[in-house]
Amino acid sequence: MPSMITISLPSEQRAKLSGCLRRAGRREIGGILMGEQVAPDHFRIIEFSVDAVSGTAAHFVRSPKHHSAALGDFFRRTxxxxxxxxxxxxxxxxxxxxxxxxxxxxxxxxxxxxxxxDINFSTLLIVRLRCWFLFEARAYMFVREAPRRSVSLTL
Known part of the structure; x- marks a missing residue:
């Protein structure tokens, strides 16, 4: 695998995430990312699920059942x-x-x-709003039996 993976977060998805973050306030929320491979080592986030109820001010663990259904729907649509x-x-x-x-x-x-x-790699995207409007995000790549990989996140 190359040393750098690129993940694009289109403005439409960024706007949807920002809205979810505003509604959640100081509670952590999250979900899964669904993407499209647009070139070798380049992925675009095209959908995400949201569990807006199970987080606290300092902790989030997603509910597998809700997100499994979202992934199934995504696979049917694609x-x-x-x-x-x-x-x-x-x-x-x-x-x-x-x-x-x-x-x-x-x-x-x-x-x-x-x-x-059967998951060989998984991205972790961590997001937040600073001052309720400044969107911050950083992505990390985890690979089976290997060190974390560098990710270039394009917004």
Whole structure:
């Protein structure tokens, strides 16, 4: 694998995320990312699910049932073209903290890719609004049995 992966977050998706963050206020929220591979090592986020109820001011754990249904719907809409459209990873907010993964985030994501599921890599997108309007985001790539990868996030 190359050293740098590019993930694009189109303005439409950024605007939707910003709205979710405003509604959640100081509570952490999150979900899964669904994307399209637009070139080798370049992915575009085209949908995301949102669990807007289970987070607290300093913690978020997504509900697998809700997000599994969102992923199934996404695969149906994209004709199950898994080579082009697929699960890209996870996202959650850090409304009161920097957009860096906590030790719990790192353990959870590495466990996801090193676990029994057939997931070779997963992105973690951490987002927040500063001053209620300035969108901040950073992405991290976790790879099965390998160190985290660098990600260029284009907004």
């Amino acid at each position: 004709g199950a073209d898994y080579r082009r459209f697929n699960y890209l990873g996870e996202w959650h907010s850090h409304p009161s903290f920097p957009v860096r993964p906590s030790s719990e985030d790192i353990t959870s994501m590495q466990g996801l890719v090193d676990g029994e599921r």
